[in-house]
Amino acid sequence: MYLTIPTLLSLVVVVAPPVVLAWDSLGHQTVGFLAQKYFTAQANATFNALLGIGDDGEGGFDIGDAAAWADTIRDPGNLPWSKGWHFINPKADDPEHGVCSLVYPSDCPAGNCIVSAIANQTSLVLSGGEGMVKKNATMFLLHLIGDLHQPLHASGFKLGGNAVRPVCFGQGCGESVNFTSLHGVWDGGIARRIRGLEFRPGREADERERREDKEAARAWAGEIYGKRGGEMGKEGVCDVLGSDECVLRWARESNGLVCTHVLKRGERYVLEHDLAGEYYEENWRVVEDRIAKAGWRLAGWMNAVARVLGKSNGGRGDL
Ligand SMILES: *[C@@H]1O[C@H](CO)[C@@H](O)[C@H](O)[C@H]1NC(C)=O
Ligand SMILES: *[C@@H]1O[C@H](CO)[C@@H](O)[C@H](O)[C@H]1NC(C)=O
Ligand SMILES: *[C@@H]1O[C@H](CO)[C@@H](O)[C@H](O)[C@H]1NC(C)=O
Ligand SMILES: *[C@@H]1O[C@H](CO)[C@@H](O)[C@H](O)[C@H]1NC(C)=O
Numbered sequence: 642m643y644l645t646i647p648t649l650l651s652l653v654v655v656v657a658p659p660v661v662l663a664w665d666s667l668g669h670q671t672v673g674f675l676a677q678k679y680f681t682a683q684a685n686a687t688f689n690a691l692l693g694i695g696d697d698g699e700g701g702f703d704i705g706d707a708a709a710w711a712d713t714i715r716d717p718g719n720l721p722w723s724k725g726w727h728f729i730n731p732k733a734d735d736p737e738h739g740v741c742s743l744v745y746p747s748d749c750p751a752g753n754c755i756v757s758a759i760a761n762q763t764s765l766v767l768s769g770g771e772g773m774v775k776k777n778a779t780m781f782l783l784h785l786i787g788d789l790h791q792p793l794h795a796s797g798f799k800l801g802g803n804a805v806r807p808v809c810f811g812q813g814c815g816e817s818v819n820f821t822s823l824h825g826v827w828d829g830g831i832a833r834r835i836r837g838l839e840f841r842p843g844r845e846a847d848e849r850e851r852r853e854d855k856e857a858a859r860a861w862a863g864e865i866y867g868k869r870g871g872e873m874g875k876e877g878v879c880d881v882l883g884s885d886e887c888v889l890r891w892a893r894e895s896n897g898l899v900c901t902h903v904l905k906r907g908e909r910y911v912l913e914h915d916l917a918g919e920y921y922e923e924n925w926r927v928v929e930d931r932i933a934k935a936g937w938r939l940a941g942w943m944n945a946v947a948r949v950l951g952k953s954n955g956g957r958g959d960l
Contacts, residue, residue, distance in 0.1 A: 667857060668932060670705030670708055673707060673936075678866045683947045683951055684946075687950055692776060710784065731744065731796065755892070759782065763782060766946055782942070790932070791828060792895045795893075796896055814915045895931075
């Protein structure tokens with residue numbers, strides 16, 4: 642469906658939905674469950690103990706919750722300084738003219754961006770500090786390595802696409818209108834549509850919906866693992882701890898996808914079309930691929946962390 646700007650404007654409600662800042666919980670939980678499937682026995686034991694994950698099956702705190710946690714603690718007053726850790730906004734980005742370019746560290750002012758946050762939280766987990774510090778740092782890693790794979794978390798174009806709004810995602814735009822930002826479409830819209838779930842921009846999930854989302858995340862992780870299980874070990878998995886190199890490579894990959902996919906047709910196109918149509922068809926595989934890569938790269942990273950922790954514990958392999 643083609644919407645003209647005046648039509649769009651006449652439909653916009655004055656109250657804008659809150660700015661969305663991360664894969665929604667479906668994406669994060671899927672990344673967590675998928676990574677867990679690739680954990681070594683040592684990593685599974687280490688992080689289950691550190692995070693307080695029991696074997697009580699469904700219902701208890703699990704790796705999906707741990708991976709989604711960092712989005713629940715930013716507002717208001719709770720760890721507010723971590724807001725800037727979820728993204729990087731490269732200054733030179735101009736995907737309208739084919740420019741996607743990330744320069745580090747100058748694109749990470751005062752060290753406040755996702756690339757340095759991943760390095761810092763990794764050192765914290767390894768530092769042998771207090772349990773709560775390591776637990777929070779572990780949950781940040783599970784989350785941020787996921788975020789880094791969402792292309793718009795590594796783009797400086799209009800605040801990572803948060804200011805590209807309103808865009809429409811969902812059949813019958815104009816009748817039942819689902820307005821969000823381009824960022825929101827990449828955080829949640831496309832992923833939810835892949836799994837046949839309702840997209841709810843700006844509305845909190847209720848209890849039942851949260852359970853459904855969790856189930857969908859488990860199922861999606863299982864399917865990706867079934868389809869692509871053997872691919873882990875290729876495609877940029879690395880365990881170079883204490884180095885920004887690897888993380889930067891992942892960030893640049895995300896950044897480049899904004900030119901080659903997210904804004905391939907330009908900003909005007911995304912503002913004027915229902916993105917659940919042709920745009921979705923062109924891009925859903927990219928989203929699934931980013932989730933898959935985030936899952937196995939996260940696992941590679943955490944397996945290395947567990948190995949180092951095991952050594953510093955006299956080889957006991959747990960905490
Ligand atoms: C890892 O831990 C989870 C949670 O306790 C458990 O369900 C899963 O079976 C474990 N995986 C392996 C390979 O032991
Ligand atoms: C990471 O640590 C460096 C050095 O302590 C600090 O300057 C920077 O602000 C930190 N960044 C984040 C995102 O934690
Ligand atoms: C860990 O995160 C919780 C919020 O879930 C916060 O209340 C607590 O102060 C944090 N602890 C540390 C040591 O950062
Ligand atoms: C759009 O919103 C309506 C009303 O909330 C909902 O019924 C519909 O499923 C949504 N469409 C998509 C594609 O999420």
